[in-house]
Amino acid sequence: MNRPEYIQERDGALWLTEVESGHLKLNWRLKNVLHVERSPFQEIAIVDTETFGRALVLDGVVQTTAGDEFIYNEMISHVPLALHPNPKQVLVIGGGDGGAVRECLKYPSVERVDLVEIDEQVTSACRTYLPELAGQLDDPRVRTRFEDGVQYIKGVENQYDVIIVDSSDPIGPATVLFEEPFYRSVKAALRPGGIMVCQSESPLFYLPVLQNTRRVLNELFPVTRTYWAPVPTYPGALWTFTLGCLFDPFEDSGWTRRIREESTRYVTADLAEGSFALPAFVRRALGVAE
Amino acid sequence: MNRPEYIQERDGALWLTEVESGHLKLNWRLKNVLHVERSPFQEIAIVDTETFGRALVLDGVVQTTAGDEFIYNEMISHVPLALHPNPKQVLVIGGGDGGAVRECLKYPSVERVDLVEIDEQVTSACRTYLPELAGQLDDPRVRTRFEDGVQYIKGVENQYDVIIVDSSDPIGPATVLFEEPFYRSVKAALRPGGIMVCQSESPLFYLPVLQNTRRVLNELFPVTRTYWAPVPTYPGALWTFTLGCLFDPFEDSGWTRRIREESTRYVTADLAEGSFALPAFVRRALGVAE
Incomplete structure (x- = not known):
């Protein structure tokens, strides 16, 4: 499983960088990356965030989290x-x-x-x-x-x-x-x-x-x-x-x-x-x- | 005026990194840094964000923005x-x-x-x-x-x-x-x-x-x-x-x-x-x- 480019290791932890717009980015600290795959439509990832638990991520954008x-x-x-x-x-x-x-x-x-x-x-x-x-x-x-x-x-x-x-x-x-x-x-x-x-x-x-x-x-x-x-x-x-x-x-x-x-x-x-x-x-x- | 460490230049633009918690960070693209000073209580900055206009920042945390x-x-x-x-x-x-x-x-x-x-x-x-x-x-x-x-x-x-x-x-x-x-x-x-x-x-x-x-x-x-x-x-x-x-x-x-x-x-x-x-x-x- 190749890690997507929007997930990187920094200071000993995994961070997902979500580009909200060209002007705003959100960085989520991850416990884990559970799943990554590419479908005919998009890159699908399931990650476990520290803040809101598990999240569905499509093309690097957080779609939904277990926490909210x-x-x-x-x-x-x-x-x-x-x-x-x-x-x-x-x-x-x-x-x-x-x-x-x-x-x-x-x-x-x-x-x-x-x-x-x-x-x-x-x-x-x-x-x-x-x-x-x-x-x-x-x-x-x-x-x-x-x-x-x-x-x-x-x-x-x-x-x-x-x-x-x-x-x-x-x-x-x-x-x-x-x-x-x-x-x-x-x-x-x-x-x-x-x-x-x-x-x-x-x-x-x-x-x-x-x-x-x-x-x-x-x-x-x-x-x-x-x-x-x-x-x-x-x-x-x-x-x-x-x-x-x-x-x-x-x-x-x-x-x-x-x-x-x-x-x-x-x-x-x-x-x-x-x-x-x-x-x-x-x-x-x-x-x-x- | 020394630029605070939470404001850095990347890809030709200024970005403010706001640490929401140890698990969540927000990156604000800035048009400009208008003011920085240290008071007896905290570091005070006024920046102009692309997303919400001017913002008051205390010790690196966005307190209020003109936009919201x-x-x-x-x-x-x-x-x-x-x-x-x-x-x-x-x-x-x-x-x-x-x-x-x-x-x-x-x-x-x-x-x-x-x-x-x-x-x-x-x-x-x-x-x-x-x-x-x-x-x-x-x-x-x-x-x-x-x-x-x-x-x-x-x-x-x-x-x-x-x-x-x-x-x-x-x-x-x-x-x-x-x-x-x-x-x-x-x-x-x-x-x-x-x-x-x-x-x-x-x-x-x-x-x-x-x-x-x-x-x-x-x-x-x-x-x-x-x-x-x-x-x-x-x-x-x-x-x-x-x-x-x-x-x-x-x-x-x-x-x-x-x-x-x-x-x-x-x-x-x-x-x-x-x-x-x-x-x-x-x-x-x-x-x-x-």
């Missing part, structure tokens, strides 16, 4: 699932680590979760080294497909109650997951009364991405809303998620009671409610009163 | 000032950059803000290089004293409506700002109906500090509450603040309407309300139902 993944995965999953009055069929696009799927399975109405991940080797590595994330992929309600989510969604109509777009950043292959044709396909794949959610980046670092995502969803869906959570291991920390809804789920002001907070480490009913209160600068940038 | 300071400074100031029905006399301990003072002055009932900062050279450097933070220190309502906040507060009784403890981390000189005798003095310095707030660290990295702070304040004050905000430039990102109140300000459920959101970039009435919804793991660690 619960915040992101709970927020991208529980909010749309609690907003939908009776979610049965769920689709997760991306998210090959299995964390969002794990959260979806906590909702007893859910009969099936389809996971569409482009890179089978990511999921395979997470099954072996991050079972706390990927361990639920063997649940009989889960069907995992390894293909391009953009292609998959084009062939699906009127099938899902909730669609979760758990993408990486809008650079390289994930760029199309932030564009209008993709969201049009997502809308067509929803059943009546369906809800979709996507991660819409940090408004401190990528405000135009959030603005553009919201604009595209506004054109397609009768109801759109943005909510947020703190994600310690992503640059910018303040992270947003944007919903596109085929009906107005907020008319039922008691929706937060459906959050299964007995099973969570981060989200509660009150916190789900509060996550829709946007920072003043985000409100202004989006031109909304939320 | 508004989140922390608004949250530590507006929440207690809006909770108090009529704050007139305000004390800020620490916070020599002037950011919290700037926010306090936005409340028209405030007649005086005393700033007690131990290191005069910090404030002087911020006046010169970070006027967006320290520029309000010339307001006639502000009185700045350069002395040890712990000593100052011992000599004060029944004087302030709101006391803001804007401390650095509980290592080195700031340790005493997290201990019971200090908070006992703070309580004595409050007028009847007074409110104090302190930053109580990240529950992801320093959960025992939050638990201890809350325990000490619970023993001293009839009403304590913890709220939180995302602070991108602090490790752990999810940051907490803990209140000690001599009465129950939450009985007035309309308190958030007093947040002066027309003057803010982060906090709004809704966001102030939402900031009291604690993550599930923090609720459990504190043994509270908030």
Whole structure:
């Protein structure tokens, strides 16, 4: 196993250098490098960090860590699932680590979760080294497909109650997951009364991405809303998620009671409610009163 | 001006290496180093970062940046000032950059803000290089004293409506700002109906500090509450603040309407309300139902 160039030994310890941008780098001290392989799509590594335990690293960028993944995965999953009055069929696009799927399975109405991940080797590595994330992929309600989510969604109509777009950043292959044709396909794949959610980046670092995502969803869906959570291991920390809804789920002001907070480490009913209160600068940038 | 050892030139650019812990380091690319000096207390630097603009750096640790300071400074100031029905006399301990003072002055009932900062050279450097933070220190309502906040507060009784403890981390000189005798003095310095707030660290990295702070304040004050905000430039990102109140300000459920959101970039009435919804793991660690 060749050590990637972004992992180097210094002062008797292994350090992973993560390039957040040309202007910011994060250095993680490692206990160990557990796995390195190159897939047709990217270089995959699983490392054990001192700070947040085991982490999935793609092309040198930390995607998720055992220590803080619960915040992101709970927020991208529980909010749309609690907003939908009776979610049965769920689709997760991306998210090959299995964390969002794990959260979806906590909702007893859910009969099936389809996971569409482009890179089978990511999921395979997470099954072996991050079972706390990927361990639920063997649940009989889960069907995992390894293909391009953009292609998959084009062939699906009127099938899902909730669609979760758990993408990486809008650079390289994930760029199309932030564009209008993709969201049009997502809308067509929803059943009546369906809800979709996507991660819409940090408004401190990528405000135009959030603005553009919201604009595209506004054109397609009768109801759109943005909510947020703190994600310690992503640059910018303040992270947003944007919903596109085929009906107005907020008319039922008691929706937060459906959050299964007995099973969570981060989200509660009150916190789900509060996550829709946007920072003043985000409100202004989006031109909304939320 | 000697360049500190934590700032080095690499690949034709200046980089500041911030040691977050023995396990995590952050590299900030700099446009420029504006100022370096050694005070009796610490090494003070003002740098211009590519990511968040100008930053105050003490002993190599980034304390505040022009790009994200508004989140922390608004949250530590507006929440207690809006909770108090009529704050007139305000004390800020620490916070020599002037950011919290700037926010306090936005409340028209405030007649005086005393700033007690131990290191005069910090404030002087911020006046010169970070006027967006320290520029309000010339307001006639502000009185700045350069002395040890712990000593100052011992000599004060029944004087302030709101006391803001804007401390650095509980290592080195700031340790005493997290201990019971200090908070006992703070309580004595409050007028009847007074409110104090302190930053109580990240529950992801320093959960025992939050638990201890809350325990000490619970023993001293009839009403304590913890709220939180995302602070991108602090490790752990999810940051907490803990209140000690001599009465129950939450009985007035309309308190958030007093947040002066027309003057803010982060906090709004809704966001102030939402900031009291604690993550599930923090609720459990504190043994509270908030």
